[in-house]
Amino acid sequence: AQRVTQPEKLLSVFKGAPVxxxxxxxxxxxxxxxxxxxxxxxxxxxxxxxxxxxxxxxFTADLNKGETSFHxxxxxxxxxxxxMYYCALSTNSGAGSYQLTxxxxxxxxxxx
Amino acid sequence: xxxxxxxxxxxxxxxxxxxTLRCSPISGHKSVSWYQQVLGQGPQFIFQxxxxxxxxxxxxxxRFSARQFPNYSSELNVNALLLGDSALYLCASSSAxxxxxxxxxxxxxxxxxx
Numbered sequence: 001a002q003r004v005t006q007p008e009k010l011l012s013v014f015k016g017a018p019v020x021x022x023x024x025x026x027x028x029x030x031x032x033x034x035x036x037x038x039x040x041x042x043x044x045x046x047x048x049x050x051x052x053x054x055x056x057x058x059f060t061a062d063l064n065k066g067e068t069s070f071h072x073x074x075x076x077x078x079x080x081x082x083x084m085y086y087c088a089l090s091t092n093s094g095a096g097s098y099q100l101t102x103x104x105x106x107x108x109x110x111x112x
Numbered sequence: 113x114x115x116x117x118x119x120x121x122x123x124x125x126x127x128x129x130x131x132t133l134r135c136s137p138i139s140g141h142k143s144v145s146w147y148q149q150v151l152g153q154g155p156q157f158i159f160q161x162x163x164x165x166x167x168x169x170x171x172x173x174x175r176f177s178a179r180q181f182p183n184y185s186s187e188l189n190v191n192a193l194l195l196g197d198s199a200l201y202l203c204a205s206s207s208a209x210x211x212x213x214x215x216x217x218x219x220x221x222x223x224x225x226x
Contacts, residue, residue, distance in 0.1 A: 004154075032212045043115075044155070044202065044217040051212045086154050090212065097167035099145070100204075100215060102154030 002027040004089050006103035013077045014111050021072040021106050023087030032090040033063055033070040039083045077110045116205050116218035124224045125193050133188040133221045137205030144186040147202040155202055161186055198225045
């Protein structure tokens with residue numbers, strides 16, 4: 001069965017400091033990985049996905065299949081980055097069938 | 113487009129009762145998924161529907177059921193409610209049923225079982 005682990009429940013960093021949110025996964029197939037974010041009083045939304053290999057709001061994430069990791073990084077944290085971050089694994093189990101498995105989430109708090 | 117909409121926003125029920133939650137996807141989206149989010153946890157997959165057919169089911173008891181209508185809206189039903197069913201229920205829609213597609217989430221329905 002697939003599993004996503006986010007070891008940190010809460011991460012506090014100072015403004016301007018680098019940020020790394022850890023995510024490890026367990027899945028026997030080819031993984032599709034995502035980072036979703038939930039800002040205060042907003043709905044859950046996609047931040048980035050590994051297949052796009054893009055940088056969103058200064059965040060990047062690289063899929064490391066050897067270490068089964070998909071850590072989220074940003075070189076300089078900003079106050080508006082404070083939010084709840086979820087790593088998610090999408091698995092395909094047949095034609096038109098897929099599901100997202102989420103980690104428990106990491107709450108990022110950027111201290112001014 | 114208002115995005116994915118869910119109703120009601122909040123709901124209070126007692127043990128043993130039945131509840132129906134509703135979801136309207138983004139216009140043009142044919143795939144709808146349901147998730148349960150217990151406080152302090154990430155969302156947990158319940159169902160996925162595509163083109164009005166159930167395509168995936170998570171590890172939930174048969175008390176949980178769902179359906180998708182011709183207009184692609186969806187309902188989640190939970191029978192014989194237990195205290196442990198208290199959670200935020202999220203609906204998400206996607207333009208196609210592919211694993212790399214972005215899912216767009218609704219605001220959720222907060223269910224409290226007393």
